[in-house]
Structures are given as structure tokens and as C-alpha cells.
Amino acid sequence: MNERDMNRMHDELSAFLDGEAENTDAIKDLIARDAGAAKLYAEMSVASAQLKSLAAPDVHPAFTTRVMAQVRDERAPKLDRSRRWTFARLSMAAAAGLCIAYIASEMFYAPQALPTTKAPYDGQVAQVLELRNQPDHALLTGLDGAMPEAAITGEWLESGYALTELAPDDALDQKYADVVSTFAALTSDDVAFDDDGDVYAAMEQLTDDQRRALQSLLAEYSEGGSQLL
Amino acid sequence: MSDLSDWDLVARARAGDTDAFALLVRRYQSPLIHFCFRMAGSLEDAQDIAQDSFVRVYRYIDRLRPDAKFSTVLFGMARNLTLNFLRDSKRRGRGITMSLTRDDESEHVVEDSTARPDESARIREIESLIGAALDELSAEHREVLVLRELQGMDYESIGEIIECPSGTVKSRIARAREQLRIKLIELGGEFL
Numbered sequence: 001m002n003e004r005d006m007n008r009m010h011d012e013l014s015a016f017l018d019g020e021a022e023n024t025d026a027i028k029d030l031i032a033r034d035a036g037a038a039k040l041y042a043e044m045s046v047a048s049a050q051l052k053s054l055a056a057p058d059v060h061p062a063f064t065t066r067v068m069a070q071v072r073d074e075r076a077p078k079l080d081r082s083r084r085w086t087f088a089r090l091s092m093a094a095a096a097g098l099c100i101a102y103i104a105s106e107m108f109y110a111p112q113a114l115p116t117t118k119a120p121y122d123g124q125v126a127q128v129l130e131l132r133n134q135p136d137h138a139l140l141t142g143l144d145g146a147m148p149e150a151a152i153t154g155e156w157l158e159s160g161y162a163l164t165e166l167a168p169d170d171a172l173d174q175k176y177a178d179v180v181s182t183f184a185a186l187t188s189d190d191v192a193f194d195d196d197g198d199v200y201a202a203m204e205q206l207t208d209d210q211r212r213a214l215q216s217l218l219a220e221y222s223e224g225g226s227q228l229l
Numbered sequence: 230m231s232d233l234s235d236w237d238l239v240a241r242a243r244a245g246d247t248d249a250f251a252l253l254v255r256r257y258q259s260p261l262i263h264f265c266f267r268m269a270g271s272l273e274d275a276q277d278i279a280q281d282s283f284v285r286v287y288r289y290i291d292r293l294r295p296d297a298k299f300s301t302v303l304f305g306m307a308r309n310l311t312l313n314f315l316r317d318s319k320r321r322g323r324g325i326t327m328s329l330t331r332d333d334e335s336e337h338v339v340e341d342s343t344a345r346p347d348e349s350a351r352i353r354e355i356e357s358l359i360g361a362a363l364d365e366l367s368a369e370h371r372e373v374l375v376l377r378e379l380q381g382m383d384y385e386s387i388g389e390i391i392e393c394p395s396g397t398v399k400s401r402i403a404r405a406r407e408q409l410r411i412k413l414i415e416l417g418g419e420f421l
Contacts, residue, residue, distance in 0.1 A: 007400070014403035018377060020384050044406050047413060050359045051378040056263040057272050063262075064254050067283045071250060074288055 013041045017048060235299035243290050250290075254283050257300065260380055261307055267375045268311040270364060278314055282307040301389040304380070308372060308390055315368055362412035370405035377402055 001009070009030070015021040031038050060066075230252060233241075241249035261282065265275035285306055286293070293302060363371060376387045384395040384402075391398070 007403070010403040010407055011400050014406050015384075015399050018384070018402070020399065043410055047359070047406065047409055048378055050355060051363065051374065051409075054267075054356055054360060054363075054379060056259055056379075057266050057275070059258050059262055060276060063258055063276060063280070064251055067254050067258075067280050068247060068251050070280065070284050071247060071287045074284060 009037060010040070013037065013044060017041070017044055236295040239290060239293060239295075239299060242287070250287055253299070257303055258283075261303060263379060264304060264375055265307055265311055267363060267379065268308075268368065268372060269314055274314065278307060278310045281310055285310075297389050298386060300382075301386050304376070304382075305390045305392075311372075312368060358413065358416055362409055362416055365412050366405060366408055370401065370408055373398060373402050374405045374409065 012021055012023075012027050012030075016024060016027040021027050031041050230238075230241075230249065233249075233252075235253065235256070238249040238253050242253070258279065261279045262272075262275050265278045265282075266272055269275050269278060282303060286303055293299075363374065366374070372391060373387055376382045376390060377384075382390075384398045387402075388395045388398045393401070
């Protein structure tokens with residue numbers, strides 16, 4: 001019997017022992033007529049029985065209490081973490097929105113100044129900033145109502161695309177989402193500062209007021225962002 | 230509430246009922262710690278890993294879907310954490326060293342009250358030998374044997390936990406049994 005056949009026999013005897021063999025009659029026949037297979041099966045059976053007899057260790061009486069204490073701790077930080085990341089991303093999104101607004105104004109209205117009687121950004125960004133000016137929980141409540149929890153804590157943070165689901169706005173296009181992503185990437189520690197010259201240049205173009213507003217937002221919620229401004 | 234299924238308890242826990250999750254913890258703590266103990270080799274580490282497993286399951290409870298058994302989700306988490314622990318231990322040079330005479334504080338051996346004193350000693354000796362042989366197996370072999378023999382799981386469930394097809398589980402258990410048989414003989418397992 002070569003090694004392959006031997007392995008196959010082991011597989012079948014082992015599966016038979018576990019009640020998982022497909023052709024049980026053939027294995028019974030093998031055990032009955034082959035002394036080597038019978039000995040191997042007997043040894044497997046003994047070792048299996050001995051393994052099953054190994055006693056479980058005693059569980060510490062306070063184990064459940066310890067787990068549940070940590071679980072309860074988990075509930076609050078889970079919200080805090082979600083909120084922190086949400087704010088950070090929304091701040092980045094707001095910053096990117098300002099960039100777009102600025103670029104758009106330069107492209108379509110230059111050299112006119114941005115209207116002073118109306119916010120230079122609207123739609124999504126305005127909504128975010130408006131919520132931002134309300135008590136802390138308002139922004140989360142707004143998000144909770146608009147997005148499933150899994151989306152808030154999950155993959156949407158990676159791209160910024162899901163932000164567009166907050167309140168569908170035709171003006172919030174692919175370019176906006178791209179800039180959000182790029183801006184988020186720029187704030188990451190492992191991305192070189194000048195990886196995206198366009199965004200950086202756009203940030204340089206912000207007015208002092210815009211820059212201060214962004215700096216305030218980003219310094220509060222994102223260390224990486226504050227380095228940009 | 231104790232008659233509720235695992236997934237019913239998960240649904241309640243998801244809705245904020247922490248008592249439901251506590252019931253899940255009590256339901257699985259003993260088998261989970263036993264699994265971690267046989268994998269990690271120390272009761273203290275096993276309890277830490279098991280605790281971390283429960284907490285992580287709770288952390289992601291909103292994302293759990295009842296496509297599989299809850300036990301396979303939980304043991305899958307514990308298995309990953311255990312392998313990470315073993316890798317970290319190896320990297321730190323700590324290793325997992327098992328002695329033939331395991332510390333009695335970390336393993337409770339159920340005495341057979343009907344056995345004579347010499348029989349009890351013999352049972353303890355055999356258990357010690359089996360435990361030592363198991364400890365000497367690779368983690369890959371040890372995990373499938375522990376899940377099969379100590380947890381009584383079928384090949385499909387084991388496959389879900391270790392993320393392998395049932396055919397792989399079948400051959401891996403057979404290889405593990407063969408390795409265990411060899412280790413037992415090396416360790417003087419004349420009782421075979």
C-alpha cells in the first residue's frame with residue numbers, strides 16, 4: 001500500500017469513527033478482513049475515547065460578570081467611536097464641499113466674489129454645517145434617521161459616497177465624492193502630504209474666514225486635517 | 230428566556246437586552262473556554278481569549294446573520310483570536326510550552342468515585358498523557374481534533390469555523406489523529 005492509499009484509508013477510518021463516512025459497508029468490510037486496518041481503527045477509537053474524557057477546566061465564577069461588564073462598557077464607547085469618526089468624516093466632507101464651492105465659484109463666477117447674503121455652499125454641506133451648529137446629538141440623530149447603523153459604522157467611512165444618501169441632491173455629484181475621498185486620504189498618516197496637489201491648492205485658495213471655520217472643525221475632530229490648514 | 234434559541238437571544242441582545250446576551254455567555258462559556266484552553270495551553274489566557282470573543286461578537290452583533298449556527302460564529306471568532314495569540318506568543322519568544330504534568334490548578338479532573346485509588350491515579354495519568362500529546366500537535370491539527378472530539382462538532386460546522394471545505398476537514402482530522410497516535414506512542418502510551 002503506497003502512502004496515498006494509506007492516507008485514504010486513514011481518512012475513511014477516521015470519518016467512519018466520526019459517523020461521517022459515505023460508504024460505511026465498505027469500511028466495515030475493510031476492518032473485518034484487514035488486520036492492519038482493524039488495529040489502526042482500534043487505536044483511533046481508544047485515543048478518541050480518551051480525548052473525549054478530558055475534563056473541561058473550571059470556569060471562573062465571575063467570568064460572566066466580567067464579560068458583561070465589558071459588554072456594557074462597549075455600548076457607550078461604541079457610540080462615542082461612531083460619533084468621533086462620523087464627525088471627522090463629515091468635517092472632511094464639509095471641507096471638501098467648501099473646496100468645490102470655491103472651485104465652482106472660480107470657474108463659473110470669477111472674478112465675482114461669493115455672495116455674502118447666502119452661504120457659499122448648499123445642499124449636503126449646508127445641511128451638515130447646519131446640524132453641526134446644533135447640539136452635538138442633533139448631527140447623530142440626523143444621521144441615524146437617514147442611514148442604517150451598519151452604514152454609519154461601516155464601509156461608508158471609507159469612501160464618503162454614502163454621505164450622498166443623507167439627502168439626495170443633484171448638485172452633489174461624482175466629483176464631490178471623489179474630493180471627499182481624496183481629502184480623507186490626505187489626512188491619513190501614511191499618505192504623503194502633497195499626494196493630491198489639486199486639493200491642496202484648492203485649500204490654499206480658501207478665504208481666511210473659510211480657512212478658520214474649517215480649521216476649527218478639523219482641529220476639533222481630526223488631527224490630520226488640522227495639519228492641512 | 231433560557232428556552233430561547235441562540236438567534237432569538239441575539240435578536241433580543243441586538244435590541245438592547247443585555248440579559249439575553251448574558252444568557253448566551255453562560256450557555257457557551259464552558260465549551261468556549263475549554264476550546265481556548267486546549268488551544269492556548271493556559272487557563273488564564275483561555276479565559277481572556279474567550280472573554281474577548283464574546284465582547285467582539287457583541288460588538289458586531291448588528292451584523293450577525295443567522296445563516297450559520299451561532300456557535301460556529303462564536304467559535305470562529307475564538308479560533309481567530311487564539312491563532313493570533315499563538316502567533317504573538319511565538320513572535321515574543323514566549324512559545325506555548327506544555328508539560329507532561331499540567332498544573333492541577335488549571336485543569337479540573339473529575340474523579341471517578343467508584344474507581345479504586347490506583348485506578349484514579351491511572352485515569353489521571355492517561356488524561357495527562359493525552360493532554361500532553363494534544364498539546365504537542367500543531368495548532369492546525371489541534372483545533373480540528375478539539376472541535377471534533379471535545380466539542381462534538383460535525384465536519385460541516387468545523388469547516389465553517391476554520392473556513393475550509395468538509396473534505397479538507399475530513400483529511401485534516403485523519404492526519405491529526407495519526408499525529409496524536411504517534412505522539413502517544415512516543416510519550417509511552419502503552420495503553421493503546
